[in-house]
Amino acid sequence: MENQDQVVKETLDRIHDQVSNNPVVLYMKGTPQMPSCGFSSRAAQALVETGEKFAFVNVLADAQIFEHLPKYQDWPTFPQLYIGGELQGGCDITLELAESGELKKLMAEANAKASA
Incomplete structure (x- = not known):
């Protein structure tokens, strides 16, 4: 049991590092170029359309992140968008932010704060 707890802690630490060290990060199924679900596809497309830089993590390629990311901010589904270290939400919220112009x-x- 202790070994499993250690795996969870290490995975959550890794997620924290990714969220902290990338101004914008999208946890998605697949990649922006080859999304593996419609929700991830629409969220990634919204980010691409801003013209801004963003990082992504393919949760299908990392079983530990796939399993434990929902525990990180108590958000059960994918995709998950983090901007400036804060969870913005999933596909619907990302699309609403894009529509309002707030996403860009x-x-x-x-991105400006990170490169300053």
Whole structure:
């Protein structure tokens, strides 16, 4: 049991590092170029359309992240979008932010702060 607890802790630490060290990170099924589900595809496309830089993690390629990411911020589904270290939400919220113009603004601010 202790070994499993250690795996969970290490995975959550790795997620924390990814979220902290990338101004914008999308946890998705697949990649922006080859998404593996419609929700991930739409969320990634919204990010691409901003023209802003973002990182992504293919949760299908990392079983530990796939299993434990929902525990990180108590968000049960994929994709998950983090901007400036904060969970924004999943596909629907990402698309709402994109539609309002807020997504590009949030991403630009996070990217500018990270490169300052």
